[in-house]
Amino acid sequence: MTAHIRRLYDHMVWADARTLNALRAMHAAPLDALRLYGHLLAAEHVWLSRIEEREPEFSAWPALDLDQCTALGAKNHSAFALLAETLSTNELERRVRYRNSKGDEFVNTVEDILLHIALHGAYHRGQVARIVRGEGGAPQATDYIFFIRERS
Numbered sequence: 001m002t003a004h005i006r007r008l009y010d011h012m013v014w015a016d017a018r019t020l021n022a023l024r025a026m027h028a029a030p031l032d033a034l035r036l037y038g039h040l041l042a043a044e045h046v047w048l049s050r051i052e053e054r055e056p057e058f059s060a061w062p063a064l065d066l067d068q069c070t071a072l073g074a075k076n077h078s079a080f081a082l083l084a085e086t087l088s089t090n091e092l093e094r095r096v097r098y099r100n101s102k103g104d105e106f107v108n109t110v111e112d113i114l115l116h117i118a119l120h121g122a123y124h125r126g127q128v129a130r131i132v133r134g135e136g137g138a139p140q141a142t143d144y145i146f147f148i149r150e151r152s
Helices: 003-024 031-051 066-086 110-134 144-151
Strands: 095-099 105-109
Touching: 003 031, 003 066, 003 110, 003 144, 031 066, 031 095, 031 110, 105 110
Parallel strands: none
Antiparallel strands: 095 105
């Protein structure tokens, strides 16, 4: 895996954990935020399943509680770490054929799928943060630059 994509995935793990921490810190996680966070993790899982050419265990919009989100996040992050160790530059160019949730067939490269996963997660973590703040909680910063600053 390229160094750039590896940093994006290190950021994803960090940002997913910070989002989970913000939800856990609330008396009760807002259902809308929990639904989005569960979707974010399930989408990571679905896309990883497509890359690995296997059937996913979850739909794109599962109903997960915080403990289930924690378990799925850990499973995803372990799988992405393994992928990062084994993925070659040639593998990034491999074309993956899959069907979306509507049954439409598409073909994309592994690299494009990995970039999509990173961007998709950032979008939904922002939505979760907005909901957490609106419900009186304290969202944690998950922007990439905060990740880089923290690592320095």
